[in-house]
Amino acid sequence: MDDALAQADALNPNPLREGLDIERTPVPATIVIFGASGDLTFRKLIPALYDLAYERLLPAGFSILGFAHRDFDDASFREQMRAGVEEFSRNPLDNAVWDSFSAGIHYTRGDFTIDEDYDKLARRLREIDSDRGTTGNYLYYLATPPRFYEPIIDGLAARGLENPSSEASWRRIIVEKPFGHDYQSAHELNMAISEAFDEDNVYRIDHYLGKETVRNILAFRFGNGIYEPLWNRHYIDHVQITVAESIGIEDRAGYYERSGAIRDMVQNHLMQLFSLTAMEAPVSLAADAVRDEKVKVLNAVRPMRPELVPRQTVRAQYGPGYVSGEEVAGYRDETGVATDSMTETYAALTLYVDNWRWAGVPFYLRTGKRLARRVTEVAIRFRPVPQRLFESDPTEHSAPNELVLEIQPDEGINLNFKVKVPGPTFDLRPVNMVFQYGTAFNVQLPEAYERLLLDAMLGDRTLFIRRDEVEAAWQIVDRVISGWERQGAHSIPTYHSGSWGPSEANLLLAHDGHEWRRP
C-alpha cells in the first residue's frame, strides 16, 4: 500500500477490517473506459471487473462508463459485455450478481478527438455520481490505440475532469502499453500526461506485473534466507530470461510491423523480469521503495556501445515451419506484413549490470514468436565447482546447478543438482527438484487484470510502472535499436517456426562459453 494511503487509513481506520483476508475495498468510483468497444474491454477488463464483483471485492455503487465511437446504448453495451463475461470470466455468470453489477454499466458514444463529446462525458459522470454515489472518484482507462492518448488527456483536462471535485475524491489514469515508441516519444507522452495528472495518479500497466508468479519473484528472493547470499557474482555464472510464444502475430500485423519484438516484449515484460531478478532488496514493500530499486538496477545496466550491438544482440524473423504439428506460414507471408519486412519477431540480447552485485555476470534475454512452445522463465546458472573431484562426472562443467523460476505456463521453481548414481562407482547425474504451484496450492489464481484494476482503485501503485522506470528501460532498448539501424542490414536472419530461434542466437552465448537452456 502507498505510504500516503496507509497514513490516511491510519488516521481514521475501519475497526472491522483487521484480520480479514481483504485488507480493504475501494470506495465507490466510476471507471471510464476509453475504447470500450474494443477487444481488451470485452475479453479482459469487464470479465476481470465482474470477477472482482463476484468475489465481493467491489463496493456498492461501483460504476463503469464505456466511451467509444461505436453506437451502443446502455442496454446494448451491457448485453455485449455480458457475452464477454460468459466467455472470459473465471467465475460462472450468476444472474443475480450480474444484474446487480451490470446496473452500474453505462455507455456514452463519443469521438476521442471531438471536444464537445467530453461535455457529454462530463454530464454523464455527474449523473452517475448523483445516482450511484460515486462522489467524483474517476479512474480513466486508456484502452485505445496510443495515438489517442494525448487527445484524450487534453479532452479531459479541457473540461477539468482531471481535477478532483473535492479533497476527498480522486482522479486516476491507467495507461496501457506501449508507453511510447522510443525514449523520446515515451518522454513526450509522460510530459503530456504530467501536465494533467500528478505522477501519483498515473498507473502505467504491464499485465505481467499482476501475475502471481511474477510477484512471487520478490517473495522467493526476499522471503527466504538461503538464496540471497548466493544471489551475486560470486556464485552466479549467468542468468537467462526467456519469454517465448508459440503463436504468431495473429491479426496484429499493423501494430507489430511498427513495433517488432524489441518494443513489443523486451522494453516492458523482459525488462520487468530482469529488474525484479537483479534489483537490490527494497527497504519495504511500499510502491516507491520497490520501484526505486527497479530503477536503480535499470540505470546500472552498462550502456551498449553501437559497435557492440552486433556482438551483444540478435534479431531474426520466423520463417515457415510446424507448431504443434500444424504447418504455419513465415512472418513475411502473414496478412498485412510487407514481403520485404525487416521487423524482428525474435530478439536476444546480453546485458551487463555495472554494480558490486553483478559485475561481470551476463544476463541473456530472449523473446520470440512462433517458438517451440509458450514459456516464460528466469534461469539462474550457478558457477561450476572449482575442482573436478569426480573423475567419472561427464556433466561437471556442462550442467552446473541451475535454479529456474517458471512464470508460465507451469508456475513453479526447479532446482537442478547432481547426485550419485547408486552403485559401486562415483557416477554423478543431474536431477531436478521440482516445486509446482499447482501441486501445492490447487487454487484458482486471479487474472492479472483483476489484481491490477483493484490496486488502481485502491490507489496502490506498487505493481505499476513509474515514469523514470519506463524511460530507463527505453534508454537501454533505444541503444539496441539505433545499433541495428546503424548496421543498415538489408536482410534479417530467419528461424524455423516451432524451433527455439535462429542459430545466430547460439553464437551470442557461445562467445562467452555458454549455451541457451532448453526450457
Next chain:
Amino acid sequence: MTGLLDANQRQNIPLAEVHDALQQKWATLSSEIEQHTSAPPMRANTSTLVVITDQGSSVGATRNTLHQLAAAIPSRILLFILDPMCAVPSASIWAHCTLTSRGRHGGCYDVIEVTLPPERVAAIPNIVAVHRLGELPTFVIWSGQTDLRAPGFEGVSTVADRLVIDTEGFDEPLEALRDYAMFLGTTGSGVLGSDLAWTRISTWRELIAQSFDPPGMRRFATNIRSIDIAYDESQSSGAILLASWLVSRLGLRPVNATSSPSTMELRATAGAAGSRVTVNLNHSHRAGSGIRSVRILARSGASTARISIFKNDAGTSTARVESPGMPRQERVVQHADPPRQELIAAELMRYTRRRIYEDALSAAAQFCRILESHA
C-alpha cells in the same frame, strides 16, 4: 485433473509397520507414475493434517472430504477414528497422485487411517510425532463434539501447531466457546486455536466490514446503537461469534445480558460517553438456513445510518447501506455456504496467529459468564 493414480489401499496394518508399508506403497506408486509420465513423481507437501473423529456414522463422508482436500492441497493426512468396538489399534494406508489432462501428474498425497479405542486417545500424540512431515505445519482438527476439558484433548494439542474444532457441532455452543477460550488461555502448549464456526462466518464479517469502508461511513462504525442478528440453530455458534467479533472490534463494554428460548440480548456501552448499545441474537424458526440477516443501526450526531445484509435464497446476499446525503447503496453478492472441505482448506492456508478470533472468543466467553451471572 483427469485421473487419479492410486496404489491399492492396505488395511489392518499394525501401527509399528505403518512406516515401512507406506515406503513400499510409494515405491510401487512411483514406478506406476514413471510408466505414465516418464518421470518420477514430485511431491510438494504443504502440511500434516490430523483429523480425530468419534462419529462412526460419518467416517465415510469425512474420509471423502479429506481425500478431496489433500488432492487440492497436498498434505499427509492422519485420520484417527475413535471406535468403541475396536480392541486393537490398526491402520490403513493410501497413496495417491493425480494425473493432469496434459499427461503429467499433479499433486501427490498419502493417508494414514488409524482406528483405535476411545480410551487410547492418549496414544495419538505419539503416532502423530512418528508420522508427521518434519517441520511442515501440523493442523489438528477435532471433528464433532468433545470434552474440551478432558486430558485427551489437551494431550493432542501438544502435537498441533494449529488446533481446529467446530463448535457448531456442540450441544451448548456458548459454553463450548467459553471452554475453548479457557483452554487456549491456559494451555502451555502454545498451540494456536481456531474454529470452523469462525471460518464459516468470514463472508458475513467481510460484508459488514465493507459497509464501513467508505470514508463517510467510518464515523458510524464507532457510533453503533443496535445490532440485530437473525439465525437458526444450525449456526448458533457462528451467530454468537459474529456478535462477539463486533463487540470486541468496536470496543463495546458489556453491562448485562438476558436470554430466552428465542433471543439472547446483550446490553453494552460504547465510547467515552458510554452510549448504550444493544446486541440482539434472534433465533429464527427457518431451520437449516444458518445466519439469515444482520442489521446495524448507527447514529452520529443527528445522522443515522442503516446497514442491512440479508441472505437470499439462491446463494446470494443483498448488502444495503443507507446513510445521509448518499443514494441508497445496494448490491447483490455471491454468498453461498462453504462446504466443510472449503472451510478446512481455508484453515490450511493460514498459519499465523488469529488475534481477532481470539478477541472474539474472549468476548463470547465473557458473554457466557454474564448470562450465567444473571441467570
